[in-house]
Amino acid sequence: MKYIMVLLVPFMMYATEQRMLLSGFTMHEHTYDRFGEKYNAVNYGVGYEYTFFEKYSDIYFATNVLLLNDSFENPQVTIGLGHYYRFDTGLVDTAIGLTGFFGIKKIYTDDDKGRGAGKYGLTGGFGPAVNFYYEDVSVNFVYVPGFKYKEIDTTGFLYLYFGYKF
Numbered sequence: 001m002k003y004i005m006v007l008l009v010p011f012m013m014y015a016t017e018q019r020m021l022l023s024g025f026t027m028h029e030h031t032y033d034r035f036g037e038k039y040n041a042v043n044y045g046v047g048y049e050y051t052f053f054e055k056y057s058d059i060y061f062a063t064n065v066l067l068l069n070d071s072f073e074n075p076q077v078t079i080g081l082g083h084y085y086r087f088d089t090g091l092v093d094t095a096i097g098l099t100g101f102f103g104i105k106k107i108y109t110d111d112d113k114g115r116g117a118g119k120y121g122l123t124g125g126f127g128p129a130v131n132f133y134y135e136d137v138s139v140n141f142v143y144v145p146g147f148k149y150k151e152i153d154t155t156g157f158l159y160l161y162f163g164y165k166f
Contacts, residue, residue: 015050019138019163022046023068029146029156035114039071039155049163051084059085062099070105071157072115078103080142082129093133099142100126125154138163 023045033039045068053060063081070076082099102124112118127144139162146156 014052016053017051017165019049019051019064019165020046021049021064021066022162022164023066024160024162026071026160027158028071033072033115033155034108034112037115040069040073041071043068043070043159045069045076047161049080053084053086056087059083059097062097066103066161071155072106072108072118074106074115074118076103076105076123078105078123084129084131086131086133091134095129095131095133097129097131098126099129100124101144136165138165 023043026039026041026043028039028041031038045066047064047066047068049062049064051060051062053062061081061083063079066076066078066080068076068078078101080099080101082097084095084097084099086093086095102122104120105123106118107121107123108118125144127142129140129142131138131140140160142159144157144159146154148154
């Protein structure tokens with residue numbers, strides 16, 4: 001983790017916007033997980049985001065780091081990267097874009113029999129995002145579609161988190 005921070009710190013110096021993040025809520029495509037338990041919909045956590053937004057007519061880059069309680073109630077560290085297009089909609093600015101993430105979380109396979117099983121490993125995903133900005137406050141939505149590949153089966157989700165610019 002310290003190596004990732006060493007790579008990210010120089011970019012923070014050139015960021016045009018910096019935000020503290022509060023992880024929020026997740027709506028899953030299915031109500032119950034592979035073990036028959038309800039997904040955790042309150043993914044509390046904290047994070048940091050920086051962007052390189054300059055003007056409304058340009059696509060800009062943003063990245064964030066989040067430490068949160070995942071949908072299986074396990075700690076998760078995630079780094080998100082995305083490109084956005086922001087436009088002025090009057091009182092609230094709106095940005096649309098494509099974002100991806102990678103991180104470390106507990107991963108379950110078909111052989112795991114409960115939430116106590118599974119092993120920590122790398123995870124990732126990508127999907128469309130919509131962000132709303134009002135003065136120093138932001139509300140961010142990211143949709144990550146589900147997929148199945150070999151023994152890995154994920155449920156799609158809509159993730160909501162909040163930001164405060166400083």
